[in-house]
Amino acid sequence: MxxxxxxxxxxxxxxxxxxPMRAGLPKREPEWLARWEKIGIYDRLRDKAAGRKPFTLHDGPPYANGHLHIGHALNKTIKDMIVRSHQMMGHESRYVPGWDCHGLPIEWKIEEQYRAKGLDKDDVPVVDFRQECRKFAAEWVDIQRDEFKRLGITGNWADPYLTMDFHAERVIAEEFMKFLMTGTLYQGSKPVMWSPVEQTALAEAEVEYHDKESFTVWVKFKVADPADSPLAGAYVVIWTTTPWTMPSNKAVVYGDGISYGLYEVTGTPGECWVNVGDKYILADKLAEDVMTRARLETGMYTRVRDVTADELAGLSLTHPLAGAEGSMGEWDDLRDFRAAPFVTDTEGTGFVHCAPSHGMEEFELYRDAGMLEQVITYNVTEDGSFRADLPFFGGKHILREKPKKGDWEGDANAAVIAKLTEVGGLLARGKIKHSYPHSWRSKAPVIYRNTPQWFAAIDRAVGDGQDSYGETIRTRALTSIDELVKFTPQTGRNRLYSMIESRPDWVLSRQRAWGVPLTCFVKKGTLPTDPDFLLRDDAVNARIAEAFEAEGADCWYADGAKEQFLGNDYNAEDYEQVFDVLDVWFDSGSTHAFVLRDRADGTEDGIADVYMEGTDQHRGWFHSSLLQACGTIGRAPYRNVVTHGFTLDEKGNKMSKSLGNTIVPEEVIKQYGADILRLWVAQTDYSADxxxxxxxxxxxxxxxxxxxxxxxxxxxxxxxxxxxxxxxxxxxxxxxxxxxxxxxxxxxxxxxxxxxxxxxxxxxxxxxxxxxxxxxxxxxxxxxxxxxxxxxxxxxxxxxxxxxxxxxxxxxxxxxxxxxxxxxxxxxxxxxxxxxxxxxxxxxxxxxRDAALAAKWSGIRQVRRAVTAALEIQRREKVIGASLEAAPVVHVEDGDVLGALRSVDFDDICITSDIVLTGDPSPNEAFRLPEVPGVGVVFEKAIGEKCQRCWKILPDVGQHPHPGVCHRCNDALD
Structure with a gap:
């Protein structure tokens, strides 16, 4: 110029x-949080939305025992997006955050603190111990609340719900007592998943599966009865990965449709646990594998004949430890031998050893046969050790108290294998790596152990008159899934349905101290099957509820509590007070009652619009809430179930501290700000991992x-x-x-x-x-x-x-x-x-909305693409520096498109100083873009001078009162 x-x-x-272009989010976001706190934005939203249709997302309570991980951030951010978006679409969108405060993880932490001080939990008054747990949970609630708020989560943070609040504990007890009063509650003895390390029963949701190396043994049971059977003296071989269950064996079962044969040993390789002349009954499909395990090669055994199901029926077997010196007759009774539907010939031997105290399928088989009294044992104590007076194995532990180099293996398996070897009861042994249940908290393996527990019967008529969706908890739950609930993604429906369809009765009791107790009384001297075994009295229940409201669940453990609750109507000496605590999933499953039903910011019908959690909650909170609500209100407590997947690292691996691949929300926020974390959530398909x-x-x-x-x-x-x-x-x-x-x-x-x-x-x-x-x-x-x-x-x-x-x-x-x-x-x-x-x-x-205009401009934009692509070539080749230096000629075959281009300022749209539109055929040198057929672009430079104000190159520049400008800019200057 x-x-x-x-x-x-x-x-x-x-x-x-x-x-600013630079956001500075880590520094500035706390300022907005403080501003929202100051103006009380959540309360103002409630005032603004008064009279609108409510929309309630019910918060699945996180556990109050640690800093947030990336899964928490994902979960709460999705919830926040749901709540905020529905508010801005015209709803009165409510969000009450909550926390799960009872249960084993907190109890475990307090026990660890006690052990560090040389104290034993059992030597501490239970109320003092519970108060320590309450204090621990309260501290983590405050920490997690601040961490959630830092993510920008809106909600009623000033008044969240806690499962340990007195009113919550009251309602949880009341919800339990509804099961008591309707006859859904019963005491039974059956195998449950048991943690010897934590000494408590576990729910399925408290179990995760990891690879574990286990001992595996092939054990010989001799056919003993009838003595004149042609199979007498032969051995039935079983295979098990839990040798420790052998002392509790009561039977062996076979499959009705499996082909069996009698195999005789004709030679041996030397050192092995078989003898020439031994005869073994095996499933034909598995016989070769079993003989190989016994170190027998082909030619060292022969198949003598078929063994039919009729021949197997009625046989009895001897336990390999029967008659062993020092066994004190423990295993001398003949073992039952019968067909069972769960036996296959896909692995093992075609026979299954039964210890009904340690396996659910075996338990159900003998329960249905009316033989539980004959087959149930109590050989394994709470800490996973054999009862002290069990011959050979008394005091042996299935698991160590603490792992040694990651190995939890105790001395029980080795002792059992050694004794079976000594008495000639083994055919083979080895080790196997397989998926095995572990406690989610202690990471220790679990076992199945028969213990007296309290159950909710899910196939028993509830009898509360709320039968619109069925008479039993199961039918109500399945009907709710089909008729009342929408699932996002839809695959969640099938997963939850199949779980409910096949699940056993709900184990409600836990042998713990920190939780809501099972508020019920048992009459002494009666059996669980007796009509008056459980005390059912509305007045007693009311006294319990009032006390819980005033003092919390700790009052259940106070001196004189039994007398106080039973009142003058009952002699306290006639009753035993139950001190097991409720499964924490019953706590969280009951939240619909004390949050949705009881709170002013709950819902009119006690039903939430949305429950939203991770996919693992199909067996957790979605599941327990559905069962609990179907037992108390007759239907699901939600209308929508939304599910997100798990969060993995960039390579698709599960996050682990040991691998060093964890992403901590706090660190992301420090580097980028919470909005970047929220944007990551919005950009992902959260329905998958x-x-x-x-x-x-x-x-x-x-x-x-x-x-x-x-x-x-x-x-x-x-x-x-x-x-x-x-x-x-x-x-x-x-x-x-x-x-x-x-x-x-x-x-x-x-x-x-x-x-x-x-x-x-x-x-x-x-x-x-x-x-x-x-x-x-x-x-x-x-x-x-x-x-x-x-x-x-x-x-x-x-x-x-x-x-x-x-x-x-x-x-x-x-x-x-x-x-x-x-x-x-x-x-x-x-x-x-x-x-x-x-x-x-x-x-x-x-x-x-103008569909015709949109169609027209779709064509205009297509031609523009061809023009800008042609100009980009000229720019790359340094022919021009900017598109305003161009005035291309655009050849368009389609007359309608050409007319559309002529009806607009196409040079402005292409950001050129001029443009010529023509219907003439494109010359050979014209640029063509394959995806825009019928359009050719011939490059021409713009003619004229450059306007010093708008930079367009036009012929009229310099011909106006304001020097060096075009007509348009001259008018603007005027």
């Missing part, structure tokens, strides 16, 4: 905003920067927009009306996505629109008019559209990027009480 040419930069309408790691987070941060740039452009351009500038859509240029059409389409997509909890589709739709259709297309085109036009209709229309874009993008993204959208909103609408989170999604007028 010459020295005497005016400087026109200050005459442009350049964007003006203090909104998700991946996260440093490279993934970098990609998320890049997406965030691109989006932030779009928002910054809008803010800068809208700095001088006023209501006087607003233009009616009917008066707008087509390009602006096309943007409004796209907003109308997006409005439907966003609302549908949020309503179906599909945040990935919401964000992808909005992000693609913002970065591709706005930043790379509409903004790119309209920068010229926004910067250089005077007070033109075109500029005012663009500003009106930017205003519509601003209100929709900020509110649509507010449930996801809670901090950033607040920053954007306050940049434009400052004020002490202002907040984007107090605004609903704006209504979008129906007349913005």
């Amino acid at each position: 010459c020295a005497d040419t005016p400087e026109y930069k200050d005459t442009l309408n350049l964007p003006k905003t203090d909104f 998700q991946r996260i790691g440093p490279e993934i987070l970098k990609g998320v941060a890049d997406s965030y920067r691109r989006l932030r740039n779009t928002l910054r452009f809008m803010l800068g351009s809208l700095g001088d927009f006023t209501e006087e500038d607003r233009v009616d859509p009917a008066e707008m240029p087509e390009l602006e009306r096309w943007v409004l059409h796209r907003l109308s389409e997006l409005d439907d997509q966003v609302r549908a996505g949020y309503a179906s909890f599909d945040f990935q589709s919401v964000f992808q739709s909005v992000f693609t629109f913002a970065t591709v259709e706005l930043s790379a297309f509409y903004f790119d085109i309209r920068k010229d008019a926004l910067y250089c036009d005077g007070d033109t209709l075109r500029r005012r229309a663009a500003l009106t559209v930017l205003d519509a874009l601003f209100h929709r993008l900020t509110t649509w993204l507010a449930p996801i990027l809670v901090f950033t959208m607040e920053e954007v909103w306050l940049e434009r609408f400052p004020g002490e009480q202002s907040s984007v989170h107090l605004v609903d999604f704006p209504d979008t007028p129906a007349d913005w």
Whole structure:
């Protein structure tokens, strides 16, 4: 520019905003949190939404015993997006956070603290111990509350629900007593998963499966009865991976449809546990494998004949330890031998040894046969050791108290194997690596152990008159799944249904101290089958409930509690007070009663709109809540079940501290800010397992920067927009009306996505629109008019559209990027009480939708692609530096498309100084884009001088009163 040419930069309408490109989220987010706290935003939302249709997401309570992990962050962020989006779609959207406070993990921590001080838990008064547990839980509730709030989670943090609150403990007890009063509760003795390390029964949800190396043995049972059977003296061989169960063996079973044969040993390789002449009954499909295990090669044994099911029926066997010196007759009784439906010939020997005290299938077999009294043993004590007076094995432990180099193996298996070897009871032995249940908390293996426990019968008629969905808990649950509940994803339905369909009765009792006790009394001298075994009295129940409300569940353990609760109507000496505590899944399963039903911010019908948790909760909270509610209110306590997957590292591996691949929310927030973590959640398909790691987070941060740039452009351009500038859509240029059409389409997509909890589709739709259709297309085109036009209709229309874009993008993204959208909103609408989170999604007028216009502009954009691709080649080859130096000739075969191009300012749309449109055939040298057929572009340079204000190259530059400018800029300067 010459020295005497005016400087026109200050005459442009350049964007003006203090909104920084660098977000600085880690530092600034706490400021917004403090601001929301100050203005009481959650309470203001409740006031604003008064009278609206309620929408309630019921929080599945996290456990109060440690810092948050990435799964917590994923879970709570999804919940927050659900709550916020439904609020902004016109609901009164409520969220009461809660915590699970009872149970083994906390009890285990306090025991560890006691052991460190040289104290024994059993020497401490139970109430003192429970108070320590309560204090521990309360401390972690406070810590986790702050960590959840730092993620930007909105909710009633001032008044959360805790399962250890006195009212909650009262309601949990009342819900249990409903099972008592309807006859659903019973005491039974059956094998349950038992943790010898923690000395308690475990629920399925408290168990996880890991590989374990186990001893495996092939054991010989001799056919003894009838003595004249042609099979007498032969051996039936069983295979087991739990040698420790052999002292509790009471039977062997076979399969009715399996082909069996009698095999005789004709030779031996030398050292082995078989003799020439030994005869073995084996499943034919497995015989070769069994003989190989016994070190016999082909030719060292022969198949003598078939053994039919009729021959097997009625045989009795001797235990390999029968008659052993020092056995004191423990195993001398003949073992039962019968067919069973669970025997297969896919592995083992075709026979299964039965210790019904340690296996559910065997237990059920002999229960149905009416023979439990003959086959149940009590050989294994609470700590996993054999009873002291058990011959040979008394005091031996199945597991160690603590693992040695990761190995929990005790001395019981080795002792049993050694004794079986000594008496000639083994055919072979070895080791196997297999998937085995472990305690989720202690990580120790568990066993099946027969113990007296309290159960909820799920196939017994409840008898409470709430039979709309069935008479039993199971039928009510299955009917609820089919008729009342919508699952996201739908696969969750099948998973939960199959679990409910096949599950056994619910084990309610745990042998622990920290929890809500089973508030019931048993009459001394009666059997569980007697009608008056359990005391059922409404007045007693009412006294218990009132005491729990006033003092909490600790009152159950106070001196004189039994006398107080039984009152004058019963002699306390006639009754035993039950001191087992409830399964913590009963606690959390009951939350619908003391949160949804009892709280002012609950629901009118006690039913939640949404339960949302991880996929493991199909056997956990979804499951227990369904069973519990079906036992007390006759139906599911939820209308929607939404499920997310697990979080893995970038390579798809499970996160583990030992592998060093964990991602800690606190560290992500320190580096990037919580909004980046929230954006990661929104970008993932949470219904499947998700991946996260440093490279993934970098990609998320890049997406965030691109989006932030779009928002910054809008803010800068809208700095001088006023209501006087607003233009009616009917008066707008087509390009602006096309943007409004796209907003109308997006409005439907966003609302549908949020309503179906599909945040990935919401964000992808909005992000693609913002970065591709706005930043790379509409903004790119309209920068010229926004910067250089005077007070033109075109500029005012663009500003009106930017205003519509601003209100929709900020509110649509507010449930996801809670901090950033607040920053954007306050940049434009400052004020002490202002907040984007107090605004609903704006209504979008129906007349913005224009399908014909959209179709027209789809063709225009296609031709534009060909033009910009042609110009990019010229730019790469340094022929031009910018597209404004070009004035291409565009050949278009389709007459309709050509007419559409001529009806708009296609040179502005292509950001060129001029453009020539023609229907003539494209010359050979024309550029063609394969995906845009019928269009050819011939490059030509723009003719004229460069306008010193707008930089277009036009013939009229320099011919106006203002020097060095074009006609448009001259008018703007005037």
